[in-house]
Each structure stands twice: as C-alpha cells, then as structure tokens.
Amino acid sequence: MQSILRIRPVGLALALAVTSAPAAADPLRYAEDQAPGIVNPLFTSTMSEARLGELVFEGLYTDDLDLRTAPDLAESAELSVDRTELVIRLRKDVSWHDGEPFTADDVVFTIQAMKDQGTASTEAGRVAWIDSAEVVDSHTVRLRFGRPEASPEDKLFFKILPKHRFDGTAVKRTDPFRNKPVGTGPFALDRYNDDGSITLRRYEQHRDAAGLPEIVMREVSDKNYQAKLLLYESLEALVRVLPRDLAMLDKDRGVELYPYQTNSWWYLGFNLNGGPWADPRVRQAIGHMVDKEALLAPIGTGDTVTGPFVPSSPFYNHEVKARAVSAGQASALLEEAGYKKVEGVWTRAGKPLTLRISAHKSLESAQEVVINLQSQLQRQGLTVEVDFMDEASWRGKVWRDRDFDVVLSQWSFDRNEDVREQFHSQGSRNFTGYASAETDKLLDEARDAIDPQQKKAALRKLHAQVHDDAPMVFLWTLDSYSAMRTRVDDVVVHPFYFFTWADDWTLD
Amino acid sequence: MVALLATAVLLSGCSGEPGPTVDPAAPALPDGWIGALVADPTAFGRVTGDARGAWVALHHGDLTTAAQGFGQGIGAHRAWREQAELHGDLAELSGWTWTALHAEWTAQDPTVADGPLTLLAALAAADAGDAEGARALAAALPPAQQSLVDELLAAGRADVAEADVDVPDLDDGGCLGAALAARLSADGVELPAGCDGSAPLALGEGEARFHDPLLHGTLARSAARSAEDALGQSWPERIAASGAGLDDLVFGVFWTDADLAAYLADPRATLSLDEIAGWTADGATSDDPQQARDQARRLDAALDAWAAARRDGASDDGRALLDDLKLVPQVRARTLERWARQALHNGRPHQALAWLQMAVDLESARELGPINRPSLYALLAQARARTGRTREALDALAVLEPAVPEVHALTETLGDLVVLQGMRRQGDSKEH
Structure with a gap:
C-alpha cells in the first residue's frame, strides 16, 4: 500500500476550496479514521477493512434488507437429510473484476486457504465447522460438515477470493493481492491516490450495477476535521461520528444521521x-x-x-x-x-x-x-x-x-x-x-x-x-452513528458491515 | 418564567446559512399555544402556576410523576393517555415478539410447542389485536385454552360490555391469572403487587422461564381507565360551555382550540397535529424509507419557516422560551412519531423506522426528555424488530427500562428471540 498522506486541519481552507460542491456525477466520498491496512478478506481484522471489503467482495450468502439470509454468489442449495452435506449451485452470471469467470474452484480455494495453517487467516474460525469442500462441476460445490448443521447457509457469509490470483492455498499476509484486490462485488478498487485516498469504481459487469459511479475512501484521522469536511460538503459520508459531534451535525438540515450499532x-x-x-x-x-x-x-x-x-x-x-x-x-x-x-x-x-x-x-x-x-x-x-x-x-x-x-x-x-x-x-x-x-x-x-x-x-x-x-x-x-449529506439517497446502513446495500445508494 | 435550559440553537438558522424555504403546498400553520406563549412569554408562568412541577415532569416524559402531580384534570388525563398509548405500543411489540419467538423456537426445537409457549404466544397475539395470528396459534391448543384466547380477543372489542369468564388455574404464581381476570372482567384492571414483569412466571419445574405476555395490554387498559377518570365529566362540559383556556391547551398539548374540539369529539385523535399530518399524509403504499425521509424534510421546511416567523416578532424571552423548551422540535418529533405509528399499522415498518430515527433527539439519545418521549422508543423498538433489527430493538428498550421498569419482561422475551435468531449464525468481530 502506498504511504498515507494524512490531511491535516492546517490545510482546511485550501482543501475546501479545491474539493467542495461536487457535481452530480461525482463520487461518494467517505472518511475513515484509518485506511485499511490490507484489502484481503483472509486477513481482515479491523472495521475499516471489513467495510471496504464489503464493497469489493461477495460471499455465498448475505443479509437482505430485513437481515435475513439471502443468496449472493450462491443461487440455490440443497442440504442432505442428515444435515452433514450441502450442495451449492453457484450463479453463472458472475465475473471477477479482471474479467475472469467466477467458478466453483474459487469457493473451494477460499475455504482451503482459510483453513490452511500456512495462511494463518484471522478468519479461520469462520470455516472451522466445514470438514471438506470439493468441486462438483464448474458451478457446483459440495461442503461436508463434522456434525449436523441446521442451517449452514447462515454461516456462509465469508468473502470468496479468486483462485487464479494466488499461487497456492498458503497465502501470506504480504501477498501482492493485499493492495491489488480483485473481487466480484459491485465496486472494483481502481487506484490509490496521491493523497492516500482510495478510489473504487462501479463494476459495470456486476449483475446489479450500482447507483454510485465511484466511491472514494479518505483517511482523515482527526474526527473534528471529518465533521468539518462533511459540513462543508467536502465529504458525503462519515462512517462513525463522535458522540460529542452528534448534536452539531443533527442541526444541519443538509446532513442525515443513521444509527450504526456495532456492539x-x-x-x-x-x-x-x-x-x-x-x-x-x-x-x-x-x-x-x-x-x-x-x-x-x-x-x-x-x-x-x-x-x-x-x-x-x-x-x-x-x-x-x-x-x-x-x-x-x-x-x-x-x-x-x-x-x-x-x-x-x-x-x-x-x-x-x-x-x-x-x-x-x-x-x-x-x-x-x-x-x-x-x-x-x-x-x-x-x-x-x-x-x-x-x-x-x-x-x-x-x-x-x-x-x-x-x-x-x-x-x-x-x-x-x-x-x-x-x-x-x-x-x-x-x-x-x-x-x-x-x-x-x-x-x-x-x-x-x-x-x-x-x-x-x-x-x-x-x-x-x-x-x-x-x-x-x-x-x-x-453511541454509534454515521452521517451523510442529504444528497445521498436510498441509504440503508447495515448495522455491522455498513456498505452491504451500498449498490442501491444514489447521489442527487 | 420557567427556569430556562442552556441556550441552544435548535432549529436551522445557523448564521450565514440560507433561511428555511417553504413548500408551496404547505398550509399556513396556526399560531396555537406555542405562538401565544412566544408572543407573551410571561403567560407561561401564569399558566403553569402551582402545577409547574407536574408540567415539568410531563415535559420531560416522566409520565407517572406528571399524573400524580396533576392529580385530576386535563394534565393528568394527558399523562395517563400517553401511558396508555405507550403500553399499547409495547403490547403490539409484545404480540409480534411472542409470535416470532414461537415460530423461531419451534422451528429449531419442535418439542417446545408442548410447553406453555404456544398458549403464551397466542395470548400475546390476541393482546396485540392480531386476531388472525392468535387464532392460528390457538388452533394447536386444547379447547379450554382456545376459549381463553377467544375470550381475550372478544374482551378487546368495544361492544363487549362485560365478560363473565372462568379463568383457569395456570399455576403461574398468580400474575398471568390476575392479568387475565383483570382483562376479562368489567370490575377493574389493577394488577396485584409484584406482577410488574420483574420476575418470570412460575410455570412449573424445569420449564423455560417466561414472562407475562399480557402485562402491557393490561397496563394500557388500566392507564386508559385512569385517563378517563382524571378527566371526569366537568372538564368537557366546561370546555363546551365556555371554551378552552391557554392552560387547557398547554397541559393537554393541543396545538389549537380546534384540535381540542376534535379530540373531544373523537378521543382517537390523540395528538393535536391533524393539520400537519393531513397536509403531509401521502397515502403511501410502498415501504420506501427514502420517500419517508423526503416527506420529513418537507415537514422540516414548513416548521422551520413557521418557527422563524414566530422568532422574528418575538422578544428575547419569547425566543428563549421557544428554543429552550424545544417546542418546535417537539411538534416535529410528535408528528414523525404519529406517521410512524400509522405506517406500522399499515405494514410499512421501513418507513416507520426512517421517521423514528429522524425523530430522536441526539443531544441525549439515551435519555427520555421533551423530544425523546417514552412512546418514541417503544415504536422504535417495534420498527426495528419488524425490519429484522431485533438486536437493535433491545437498544431502544434499554433506554426505556429505567423509566418504565415493566419493560424488563419484554426485554427478556425479545432477548430470547435475538439469541435464537443468532444460534445458527456465524458471529463476526473486528478491532476498532
């Protein structure tokens, strides 16, 4: 990852002069206290990494708007009578951001990489209950469990990785993928900018093309400065607002606050x-x-x-x-x-x-x-x-x-x-x-x-x-709230991952 | 003059920002009692007089203290009415929660249906007015228990003057039986001491520990009766004979005389916001939260303009009264609350959730107060639960519980549901 050039309050006037009042086609710009250290779901350990991962990657299943388990990369699944085996049929209309097709190999590779002790994945616990994963055909996988699972789909939310971008299932934290991620999600990582921000562009081949053309993540470590950037329209969204800033932002009719309860x-x-x-x-x-x-x-x-x-x-x-x-x-x-x-x-x-x-x-x-x-x-x-x-x-x-x-x-x-x-x-x-x-x-x-x-x-x-x-x-x-300019429409915030439904968001 | 709170600019109008604009479709809002007080702030002291403490309690959402402080009359009536409404909202959440708990638990462990869960869920659904759900659950019960559910449903209807019911011995430590007796009898709706939801029902050794599903419905009816008693006959007669005074409007929280008259004609008009509600009612059939937010912004524009006009002609004391007592934000929050309640009743929980989240006063989001009324959190909990956010519904109940300790029973029941919903899922945690 490139070195981070943090924006400091000293440059406030200049920053505002340069970046305020975006046109309608401009990106949604949001602030994180800390830029993600790594964009590889095998090693996601912080909330900022999880949020960015939510835009770039997809799991077999996800939450729908009422937080019910819904297929994402999966199309359908069949659980064996003894509940120890699940056969999942995958969507065939999915491609990776580099154009390669998404297949059952990717699912099996991801599970094996998470379980591989050589990987030392922070997410290994999320697949510990899966004994084995095998390819049935190009778009079908079979998972076997150590003990009966009543509803295994509810545990298949982890993000799927492209097998073709790795040399084997023992993945190092330092693998180049960490800052050149390739996912299947609605947004693809486009570039790291000179000011330390990260630009994501809409992945046009995604089955549900997103409403926002671009999303820009800016690292702004100073919370006070974050709030000012939002008030002066140099940002469209703050992921987390300090409780002491809530009342101030709430008074601004151009800002909407959304509870973002992460327990x-x-x-x-x-x-x-x-x-x-x-x-x-x-x-x-x-x-x-x-x-x-x-x-x-x-x-x-x-x-x-x-x-x-x-x-x-x-x-x-x-x-x-x-x-x-x-x-x-x-x-x-x-x-x-x-x-x-x-x-x-x-x-x-x-x-x-x-x-x-x-x-x-x-x-x-x-x-x-x-x-x-x-x-x-x-x-x-x-x-x-x-x-x-x-x-x-x-x-x-x-x-x-x-x-x-x-x-x-x-x-x-x-x-x-x-x-x-x-x-x-x-x-x-x-x-x-x-x-x-x-x-x-x-x-x-x-x-x-x-x-x-x-x-x-x-x-x-x-x-x-x-x-x-x-x-x-x-x-x-x-208290945990996020804040957005009112020009961001159709917002529903996931209570933990935040961006789960960001492909529905639009900008006036 | 009431001791004013620290001055805070609560409405838009920060220096340098453009003033509020009014939707051309918005009607000219009436002055009402808020306008009257802003124009003559000294009237506030005269109106509250000896009832100042009770008014302050009512203003801050401490409904029990307010009812006791007012004793009789429109102020006490108002405090009891709000309690009745609060417990009615909680009864609806209780009905939803028990039904969902029954469905989730029996799906994971069918043997649970053999215990008291099905009867309790059916009673809760009946208590919330969900006749269809209650009967569906009751279908699996023995005939005597089915009858009980039917009778509870019948007792909720206005045309049932009196019920003569033999309440079966449920071996529950007395509270559920007492609640049923209270609900099915015309004699009264008082619960015995100790039946406050703090302890689970005693339903036999080894059974799961369930709380009284009828608690809030019973408390709602008890409060409604107290509201009726507090008003008595003389007050409506006096209003009819000589009209309302400013104190009637302030203590009753009716914006105008016309609102009060409407309420006397039909007490279901529980708030004095018909005009605003009517103007902005959209007849929405979809459950689109963005549409709800847009509607709330039109309301904000109208109220901002109304407040700015009142402030322009007011003295410093008048402006301070308007701002420090948060009078206009109160009107806004109550309007949003009212829309949300209607949306919940009409099957639009996502819109309700959007309005309720916008209604919360974030200066003190974890405390009840002039804007954060108890019913706001009861509705917020319901909207969250019905949109799948059951865990977050517990956050809303947690704000309510210190002031309304009876909520503990519902918190435990909803907590059971939250735990059940999570039992098959994979948890996730992250740093920072």
Whole structure:
C-alpha cells in the first residue's frame, strides 16, 4: 500500500476550496479514521477493512434488507437429510473484476486457504465447522460438515477470493493481492491516490450495477476535521461520528444521521503471558484505580460496562457491579500481591510497578483517554509509559510478539456478540493470553446450547467470571452513528458491515 | 418564567446559512399555544402556576410523576393517555415478539410447542389485536385454552360490555391469572403487587422461564381507565360551555382550540397535529424509507419557516422560551412519531423506522426528555424488530427500562428471540 498522506486541519481552507460542491456525477466520498491496512478478506481484522471489503467482495450468502439470509454468489442449495452435506449451485452470471469467470474452484480455494495453517487467516474460525469442500462441476460445490448443521447457509457469509490470483492455498499476509484486490462485488478498487485516498469504481459487469459511479475512501484521522469536511460538503459520508459531534451535525438540515450499532466496547487488555499482570490481584487493583466516568466524559456520551457485552445485550449480566474507584481497595490488593508503597510509588523487590499503555494511533480519541489514564494511575503510585503504535507496530508487537503490558482498544461485534475468539484459551483473537477452565466451559456450553435461555445464562455467568478474573478492564460503549449529506439517497446502513446495500445508494 | 435550559440553537438558522424555504403546498400553520406563549412569554408562568412541577415532569416524559402531580384534570388525563398509548405500543411489540419467538423456537426445537409457549404466544397475539395470528396459534391448543384466547380477543372489542369468564388455574404464581381476570372482567384492571414483569412466571419445574405476555395490554387498559377518570365529566362540559383556556391547551398539548374540539369529539385523535399530518399524509403504499425521509424534510421546511416567523416578532424571552423548551422540535418529533405509528399499522415498518430515527433527539439519545418521549422508543423498538433489527430493538428498550421498569419482561422475551435468531449464525468481530 502506498504511504498515507494524512490531511491535516492546517490545510482546511485550501482543501475546501479545491474539493467542495461536487457535481452530480461525482463520487461518494467517505472518511475513515484509518485506511485499511490490507484489502484481503483472509486477513481482515479491523472495521475499516471489513467495510471496504464489503464493497469489493461477495460471499455465498448475505443479509437482505430485513437481515435475513439471502443468496449472493450462491443461487440455490440443497442440504442432505442428515444435515452433514450441502450442495451449492453457484450463479453463472458472475465475473471477477479482471474479467475472469467466477467458478466453483474459487469457493473451494477460499475455504482451503482459510483453513490452511500456512495462511494463518484471522478468519479461520469462520470455516472451522466445514470438514471438506470439493468441486462438483464448474458451478457446483459440495461442503461436508463434522456434525449436523441446521442451517449452514447462515454461516456462509465469508468473502470468496479468486483462485487464479494466488499461487497456492498458503497465502501470506504480504501477498501482492493485499493492495491489488480483485473481487466480484459491485465496486472494483481502481487506484490509490496521491493523497492516500482510495478510489473504487462501479463494476459495470456486476449483475446489479450500482447507483454510485465511484466511491472514494479518505483517511482523515482527526474526527473534528471529518465533521468539518462533511459540513462543508467536502465529504458525503462519515462512517462513525463522535458522540460529542452528534448534536452539531443533527442541526444541519443538509446532513442525515443513521444509527450504526456495532456492539462495540472499549477495554484495557493486560498481557497475561508473564510479568506482574499475570497476577489477578494486580489487574483487579488497576480496575479499582481507573475512574471510567472521568475518562469517558471528555470524549462523549456512552455507558460504562462491567463485562464483554454492551448493556443492552441479552448476555449482559446486570447483577455484576462495577469495581468501585477506591485507592483503599487497590492498595489492599497490591499489598496482598507483595507490593509496597515506597515514597508514593508501588514497588516489589525494589522495582517500581511500571505500566506501559499501548494504543493504536487511529483509535478515535485514544490520545485523550490515554493521557487522562496515565494521570489517574500515576497519581496512585504507578509508573506509566505510553506507546502509540501505527498499524505495522500494532500487528507486530501486540498480535505477533505479545510485547505489551496493557493495550487500550475496542472490539466491535455483529449482532451475535460472540466473544468466544476473544476469551477462549484457544481463541484466535485472544492475544492477552487469558486462559480459564471455567470460562472455556461456559463458552462451550453457550456454543452448544439449543435453548436460548441456557445460552443467555451461560454467557451471563461468563460475564461475571471474566469480570472477576479481570483479564481486561472493561470500559464503555459509545453511541454509534454515521452521517451523510442529504444528497445521498436510498441509504440503508447495515448495522455491522455498513456498505452491504451500498449498490442501491444514489447521489442527487 | 420557567427556569430556562442552556441556550441552544435548535432549529436551522445557523448564521450565514440560507433561511428555511417553504413548500408551496404547505398550509399556513396556526399560531396555537406555542405562538401565544412566544408572543407573551410571561403567560407561561401564569399558566403553569402551582402545577409547574407536574408540567415539568410531563415535559420531560416522566409520565407517572406528571399524573400524580396533576392529580385530576386535563394534565393528568394527558399523562395517563400517553401511558396508555405507550403500553399499547409495547403490547403490539409484545404480540409480534411472542409470535416470532414461537415460530423461531419451534422451528429449531419442535418439542417446545408442548410447553406453555404456544398458549403464551397466542395470548400475546390476541393482546396485540392480531386476531388472525392468535387464532392460528390457538388452533394447536386444547379447547379450554382456545376459549381463553377467544375470550381475550372478544374482551378487546368495544361492544363487549362485560365478560363473565372462568379463568383457569395456570399455576403461574398468580400474575398471568390476575392479568387475565383483570382483562376479562368489567370490575377493574389493577394488577396485584409484584406482577410488574420483574420476575418470570412460575410455570412449573424445569420449564423455560417466561414472562407475562399480557402485562402491557393490561397496563394500557388500566392507564386508559385512569385517563378517563382524571378527566371526569366537568372538564368537557366546561370546555363546551365556555371554551378552552391557554392552560387547557398547554397541559393537554393541543396545538389549537380546534384540535381540542376534535379530540373531544373523537378521543382517537390523540395528538393535536391533524393539520400537519393531513397536509403531509401521502397515502403511501410502498415501504420506501427514502420517500419517508423526503416527506420529513418537507415537514422540516414548513416548521422551520413557521418557527422563524414566530422568532422574528418575538422578544428575547419569547425566543428563549421557544428554543429552550424545544417546542418546535417537539411538534416535529410528535408528528414523525404519529406517521410512524400509522405506517406500522399499515405494514410499512421501513418507513416507520426512517421517521423514528429522524425523530430522536441526539443531544441525549439515551435519555427520555421533551423530544425523546417514552412512546418514541417503544415504536422504535417495534420498527426495528419488524425490519429484522431485533438486536437493535433491545437498544431502544434499554433506554426505556429505567423509566418504565415493566419493560424488563419484554426485554427478556425479545432477548430470547435475538439469541435464537443468532444460534445458527456465524458471529463476526473486528478491532476498532
């Protein structure tokens, strides 16, 4: 990917003069806090990557406007009587953006690539339930499952990749495909622009030719600047608006706000792979030191949380009480863990308790939160360092090397709010190293439940369990809205993937 | 003068922007009580007088406090009416939820139909006025339970003066039986203490834990009766004899005398927005959300122009009253709410959803207030649920629950449905 030339507020007047008041045939321009680091669905890990992927790629199935499972690249399917085999007939009117025909080979290749350990796909968990995939004919595939599946179509939403663009099923993250993606979706990636933006053009051969001729993704890391660009018509859409900007944008009759609920929560995640943070008493003590309300107030309105769900979730355990902000309780826990306060600093064996807070540079308002948090913890006797990382450092240090003390980050979930990958000891997204037999048991119980009330009960117990174990300090959830100029018509926003129905959108 | 809130420019008219334009098809909107107060803001203090606390509660959507504060008269009537409407909307959502829960659960596990789920779903559908759905569900029940569903449907009809029903022992801890007795008897509709939806029904060992499906329908009828009692006979007679005063319009939230008269003639005209609603009613037959947004923008243009004209001739206090009490945005939100309710009744949930999302006051989207009325969130939950956004419907109920704790029962039931709908799907999560 080309280097990103971030647009800064300094250039506001010039930028507005050059780019405002687009003509009707102009593109829809939207802002992301951070440009996608990679445009390869095998390695999608952030929301900005998922959103762009939604425009470029397609799955076998998708959501219709009422969020029911509907065929996308699939045409029809037949489930065997014992429910362990699904034969899918594929559409024949689909071609890749490079003109090659879409075939059953592509489907089988995608599943095999996701499952290939040499790929190390972040999405591997989404096909773990498929035992095998085979080509029946050019437009028919057969999937076999390890155990009966009541409605396997509901799990076939992952994006399909073109086999002919890869050398084998072991795909590297650095494969050139990452910035030269070829999909079957309604928009094709056209070019990376000098200002760091990405232009997508309508794929004219798509069976449902999109209403928008072009879409341009601009990376604008400053949320205030994003809002100004929208108000001055230099952008048509903001994916996420900060809660504090909602009222201002709502007053502008040229702007429409759309709820975009991603079931997101912020957290401080400890590195449990050794060091002081492996001791739950130390983590719980930090929990008593963090004044969440004070951290939240400057960045907007939201609800604080005590566990890994948002409060409106059916899995949220409202009986779990938040840890009180209490220097006394924090001190008692640290003393129990062998620490002493020497000249106002917590130490053990003569060494100060030092905490390095790592955060991704693009996380909205992260700097404000981290600085306030640093101040809160230092006042209570911790030595605190701060590390803001770019995407490459984040992937390397946090995900690959586990080189961190605590991260400030955010998880977003679709409507299933499935936290298994984050908290199961074998979870693919469990980078903190959290391992609890009780938690694993509850996650298994929730996964295997056929009674919704049993699943609710198991996950409410899990909420209490992870609150007690404190692998994370669960912080808050924020109101989530997107904003668009009113000249963007026919908008329906998918509650998680955002652009699922963007091919229906039009510009006045 | 009421203690004014922090000044905020709530309507369009930010400096440097063009003023609102009016759709030529728009009628000249009447001054009404809002215009009267803006022209003479000192009247507001005189009107609210001793009832100031009750009016503030009504203004902020705290309907229970408002009803208690007013005690009797049009203010109390208004507060009870809004509660009746709220619980009526929630009863509709309850009916939809139980029907969907029954369909989803029995599809995944047919043995569930052998338990109380089918009867409860049938009762909920009947309570929501879905006679067809209720009878379809009841067809699988034993005759005695079918009769119960039929009687509940009959009791909802205006021409049934009195029902003499033997409520069977449902071994439910008393609440469902009490709700049924209350609904099927002419004597009253009060529920016993503890039957507030906070705990599930006790339907036997090992059974799933279900909540009372009749709770909101029963509360709606109870509130409607209280509304009737609060108004009494004397108030309509006085209005008929000597006309309405400004206090009648302010406390009753009738925009004009004509609106109040229309309401007295037909209480189903629950809001004073007939003129606007009539002007913008489109007779839409499609469920196109873009059409709904365009219609709302025409409403905005008309209200902006109306507000700008009132503001031009007003004193500083008059302008502050208009803005700080959010009077025009309230009119806008109630109009959108009304359109949405009609759209839901007419099978256009996507349009309803568009209007309701536009109606929410985003300055405090998670709180009830002058614009974010309780019924707005009840309707929003229904519109979301009926467009497949069941998980997001829970977000709307979560805003409501602190002020209307009875919603807990419906939240749990809808939560069961959300979980069921997700059980066969593959979850997804991403960073940031």
